[in-house]
Amino acid sequence: MLDISNAELALMQVIWQRSPCSAAEIVQQLQQQKEWHEKTVKTLLNRLVNKGALTYETQGRAYMYSPLIAKKDYQQQASGNFVQKLFAGRIAPLVASFAHKHELSPTDLAELKQLVARLEQEKYEDES
Known part of the structure; x- marks a missing residue:
């Protein structure tokens, strides 16, 4: 069972809509809804990767995130x-x-x- 917090779910919603997307794109999208700091978003992204909910690929200096669960x-x-x-x-x-x-x-x-x-x-x- 994949245990995703409400904050992590907010990131997943963005990623499900825009996959693949960079951390910067996720921060930009979430800042329209809430005042989230980039560091907070990156921490949540790392948690989701560690939980097996997300994967990423590098594109230059950016990480492009995609969901591992539909x-x-x-x-x-x-x-x-x-x-x-x-x-x-x-x-x-x-x-x-x-x-x-x-x-x-x-x-x-x-x-x-x-x-x-x-x-x-x-x-x-x-x-x-």
């Missing part, structure tokens, strides 16, 4: 860990907690219904 794969891993930790691995209580707080829009409900219908159809086809 955004979708990380999202699946992180959401699975979240559901496991807070809801004992069950999705229904998660959805119920959002529904009780009225955070599900009609669009969300329609998409969930379509998802459930598709999953039921796939399961039926697999059993046939």
Whole structure:
């Protein structure tokens, strides 16, 4: 399991959008959102390389960073860990907690219904 902090995730978001990119490009992008120092960004980049989330190649004097994990794969891993930790691995209580707080829009409900219908159809086809 890849454990990425919120600060590291901010870097990963930039890298997933712009890969490959240099530390300077990442600093520039992040400074539009937060006041991050270049040294902080480079420290986080080194941590992500050491964790196996990033790789880099040298281009002249610059390091060009690329992800070793796809955004979708990380999202699946992180959401699975979240559901496991807070809801004992069950999705229904998660959805119920959002529904009780009225955070599900009609669009969300329609998409969930379509998802459930598709999953039921796939399961039926697999059993046939």
